[in-house]
Amino acid sequence: NAGVMQNPRHLVRRRGQEARLRCSPMKGHSHVYWYRQLPEEGLKFMVYLQKENIIDESGMPKERFSAEFPKEGPSILRIQQVVRGDSAAYFCASSRDVGETPYFGPGTRLLVL
Amino acid sequence: AQSVSQHNHHVILSEAASLELGCNYSYGGTVNLFWYVQYPGQHLQLLLKYFSGDPLVKGIKGFEAEFIKSKFSFNLRKPSVQWSDTAEYFCAVNGGDKIIFGKGTRLHILP
Numbered sequence: 001n002a003g004v005m006q007n008p009r010h011l012v013r014r015r016g017q018e019a020r021l022r023c024s025p026m027k028g029h030s031h032v033y034w035y036r037q038l039p040e041e042g043l044k045f046m047v048y049l050q051k052e053n054i055i056d057e058s059g060m061p062k063e064r065f066s067a068e069f070p071k072e073g074p075s076i077l078r079i080q081q082v083v084r085g086d087s088a089a090y091f092c093a094s095s096r097d098v099g100e101t102p103y104f105g106p107g108t109r110l111l112v113l
Numbered sequence: 114a115q116s117v118s119q120h121n122h123h124v125i126l127s128e129a130a131s132l133e134l135g136c137n138y139s140y141g142g143t144v145n146l147f148w149y150v151q152y153p154g155q156h157l158q159l160l161l162k163y164f165s166g167d168p169l170v171k172g173i174k175g176f177e178a179e180f181i182k183s184k185f186s187f188n189l190r191k192p193s194v195q196w197s198d199t200a201e202y203f204c205a206v207n208g209g210d211k212i213i214f215g216k217g218t219r220l221h222i223l224p
Binding site for chain 2: 033035040041042043044045048055056058059091093098099101102103104105106107
């Protein structure tokens with residue numbers, strides 16, 4: 001029973017590059033959530049997706065950030081033209097259905113130089 | 114809009130002391146409530162959850178939480194903490210489609 005998988009676990013990018021973070025939900029889970037964690041700020045909701053649909057992206061910055069959850073394959077959080085302020089831990093969670101318990105992946109720690 | 118407030122950002126206790134971490138939420142409808150723990154360098158793990166039924170919920174590692182609807186609270190408790198409980202604790206609320214987290218409480222247990 002594999003849990004939520006995220007890769008890479010650590011990602012280093014230079015300013016202006018693109019970062020792609022992947023999340024494979026638990027088996028049978030079709031709901032994915034992305035969160036960003038900064039020190040002393042807790043977990044900030046970014047986006048909630050179901051297969052092929054973005055349900056709520058109210059926490060996503062309007063520019064440079066995008067997310068998808070295709071019919072086949074992992075969910076992708078994409079950050080274009082990264083800046084130093086994007087450095088953070090990005091966590092993905094999945095659940096079987098809306099309102100059910102979300103289970104978290106190990107996170108991707110992004111460092112922008 | 115739903116929100117979650119954790120009153121204590123840092124808590125320091127000695128081993129065997131009792132613990133209570135406060136959590137209040139703001140949401141007008143039916144909620145599901147969670148407590149997660151994050152050990153240093155690790156990801157979030159579910160401690161316990163409340164969906165319905167008995168408002169006193171027991172979780173793993175001796176933790177429990179009580180849902181008090183009239184106070185919009187879901188405080189986490191443990192009668193006797195251990196050094197291994199040193200971690201960050203997050204309260205979370207799901208009242209709609211997304212799950213909102215509090216800012217977390219860092220707990221340090223002194224041996």
